[in-house]
Amino acid sequence: MEEYSDKVKDHYRNPRNTGVIENPSGEGTVGNPVCGDIMTIYINVDENEVLTDVKFSTFGCGAAIATSSMITEMAVGMTVDEAYNITRNDVAEELDGLPPIKLHCSNLAADALQAAIDNYRYKKENGEI
Amino acid sequence: MSDKLIYMDNSATSPVDPRVLETMLPYFNEEFGNASTLYRLGVEAKKAVDKARKQVAELINADVDEITFTSGGSESDNMVIKGVALKEIQKATEDNPRNHIITTTIEHPAVLETCKFLEKFGFEVTYLPVDESGIINLDDLKAAIKESTILITIMHSNNEIGSIQPTKEIGEIARENKVLFHSDAVQSAGKIPVDVKEQNIDLLSISGHKINGPKGVGAVYIKKGVRLEVLIHGGGQEKGLRSGTENVPGIVGLGKAAEIANQELEERMKHNQEIRDALIEKVTNTIKDSYVNGSLENRLPNNVHFRFSGIEGESLILRLDDKGINGATGSACSTHDLKGSHVLAAIGVKPALSHGSLRLSIGPENSIDDVDYIVESISEVVNYLRNLSPLWDNKTDTYIGDLFEKDVDEEDLDRY
Numbered sequence: 258m259e260e261y262s263d264k265v266k267d268h269y270r271n272p273r274n275t276g277v278i279e280n281p282s283g284e285g286t287v288g289n290p291v292c293g294d295i296m297t298i299y300i301n302v303d304e305n306e307v308l309t310d311v312k313f314s315t316f317g318c319g320a321a322i323a324t325s326s327m328i329t330e331m332a333v334g335m336t337v338d339e340a341y342n343i344t345r346n347d348v349a350e351e352l353d354g355l356p357p358i359k360l361h362c363s364n365l366a367a368d369a370l371q372a373a374i375d376n377y378r379y380k381k382e383n384g385e386i
Numbered sequence: 387m388s389d390k391l392i393y394m395d396n397s398a399t400s401p402v403d404p405r406v407l408e409t410m411l412p413y414f415n416e417e418f419g420n421a422s423t424l425y426r427l428g429v430e431a432k433k434a435v436d437k438a439r440k441q442v443a444e445l446i447n448a449d450v451d452e453i454t455f456t457s458g459g460s461e462s463d464n465m466v467i468k469g470v471a472l473k474e475i476q477k478a479t480e481d482n483p484r485n486h487i488i489t490t491t492i493e494h495p496a497v498l499e500t501c502k503f504l505e506k507f508g509f510e511v512t513y514l515p516v517d518e519s520g521i522i523n524l525d526d527l528k529a530a531i532k533e534s535t536i537l538i539t540i541m542h543s544n545n546e547i548g549s550i551q552p553t554k555e556i557g558e559i560a561r562e563n564k565v566l567f568h569s570d571a572v573q574s575a576g577k578i579p580v581d582v583k584e585q586n587i588d589l590l591s592i593s594g595h596k597i598n599g600p601k602g603v604g605a606v607y608i609k610k611g612v613r614l615e616v617l618i619h620g621g622g623q624e625k626g627l628r629s630g631t632e633n634v635p636g637i638v639g640l641g642k643a644a645e646i647a648n649q650e651l652e653e654r655m656k657h658n659q660e661i662r663d664a665l666i667e668k669v670t671n672t673i674k675d676s677y678v679n680g681s682l683e684n685r686l687p688n689n690v691h692f693r694f695s696g697i698e699g700e701s702l703i704l705r706l707d708d709k710g711i712n713g714a715t716g717s718a719c720s721t722h723d724l725k726g727s728h729v730l731a732a733i734g735v736k737p738a739l740s741h742g743s744l745r746l747s748i749g750p751e752n753s754i755d756d757v758d759y760i761v762e763s764i765s766e767v768v769n770y771l772r773n774l775s776p777l778w779d780n781k782t783d784t785y786i787g788d789l790f791e792k793d794v795d796e797e798d799l800d801r802y
């Protein structure tokens with residue numbers, strides 16, 4: 258097997274920001290258990306459109322857990338617009354790279370965060386928050 | 387991180403037995419002769435190869451001159467299937483193309499990919515299904531045989547779930563129909579009795595590194611009178627069946643490993659099964675929603691294959707590694723092509739659940755004393771991952787993955 262970078266190993270061994278946010282500003286789930294990966298990201302956003310809390314739960318490989326953990330760390334403190342622009346390459350770079358076959362796992366993390374932000378924007382437009 | 391190392395992936399590969407290593411060592415730099423040469427060094431090498439041939443023959447109850455050495459299980463499978471196919475197609479007539487091969491859906495890729503390769507050249511292959519215990523139905527086999535059938539290639543036992551096929555009956559059916567029968571016994575040799583005469587086998591593959599011998603060496607049994615087309619041409623070693631200067635240290639190691647496995651077979655079967663059964667009992671009793679894939683009947687005594695809902699296998703393997711435990715998984719995420727195990731699919735395990743699988747394959751060096759630590763570790767890791775998983779409801783402690791399941795759509799495939 259191609260080895261994971263030390264940073265990836267650190268994040269799957271000690272994932273940050275795991276769990277559920279009750280009544281979050283937004284949440285998004287992407288993936289499909291049939292393919293072996295599914296990820297939910299929860300976000301809380303303050304009145305300045307800054308992400309104050311980001312949490313995740315993930316069913317997936319070591320890389321999927323590491324990218325979810327990494328993206329939660331990256332996103333906290335960013336504005337919603339900034340966080341929306343995090344790409345899978347940004348996440349992979351922060352982790353000192355991923356084996357090529359595992360790049361789609363970082364896609365999943367970026368997609369899940371975007372889905373959570375979409376959900377937040379939708380709720381805001383509809384006056385739910 | 388743990389200093390312990392409990393290696394329970396003996397179906398992937400196994401450590402070389404110290405007695406085997408000791409027997410091999412002189413053949414690297416002392417008795418390093420080429421077995422085809424005339425002086426003493428060459429004669430000694432030839433003698434060593436012949437001794438190994440006898441040791442391998444005894445393990446499977448073959449005659450000495452029915453054993454040919456190869457570079458391993460994959461080469462043995464390729465040599466037999468392609469060799470028979472190329473030989474038999476030359477006998478094709480207008481009425482009988484002699485191009486039909488029967489195999490199963492759960493073979494090792496060394497067999498499956500070889501069959502797929504032959505399909506490109508006009509061979510026709512029937513892939514027999516298996517039941518939920520991973521065993522073929524003999525009536526399906528009988529029904530699949532036709533005039534043009536030249537070869538039945540069905541594994542002796544399966545590398546993932548350890549299911550053992552009714553080899554003797556398959557062999558009988560093959561004989562009645564005058565079709566050759568090849569069996570990939572890479573996982574069976576040294577684990578359960580393999581007897582080519584009793585089990586009506588014409589061609590059989592084995593591999594050194596699965597029986598505490600070296601990697602890169604294996605053997606085929608070719609029953610007297612059976613003819614194959616040769617694939618590796620050259621200096622005519624191995625009676626012209628497989629050219630190339632003999633891998634003397636490897637062959638000596640395979641021979642010694644076969645001898646030990648033969649002597650210790652009964653003892654090892656008992657040892658393996660004791661550990662296996664303790665693992666099954668304790669895991670299924672302590673961990674909620676844990677299951678054994680396949681059946682406990684007709685199963686290799688050294689194989690257990692668990693399934694835990696709500697978690698993914700690669701992360702399970704990585705966390706167990708941190709605890710010093712090595713096993714394997716059929717999870718898609720762990721494979722080169724991100725496709726899940728074809729064997730688990732064939733026995734009807736739903737894809738979402740096959741990801742959470744763990745194979746432990748026991749070897750002579752494992753100890754029953756480690757079972758409690760292994761079970762505790764698995765339990766801890768499974769709980770940790772379930773806690774992290776959106777497919778597990780922590781409040782009610784139940785699997786809720788069915789809620790998320792959808793058909794695989796374009797968008798999912800795009801990601802790969």
Ligand SMILES: Cc1ncc(COP(=O)(O)O)c(C=O)c1O
Pocket residue numbers: 397398457458459460461463494496541543544545570572573593594595602603604
């Ligand atoms: C059933 C089976 N056949 C063939 C092989 C290939 O053997 P080798 O690794 O010696 O080429 C293996 C090993 O993975 C196996 O389990």
Ligand code: FES
Pocket residue numbers: 292293294316317318319320321359362718719720724
């Ligand atoms: S989640 Fe399947 S490969 Fe990463």
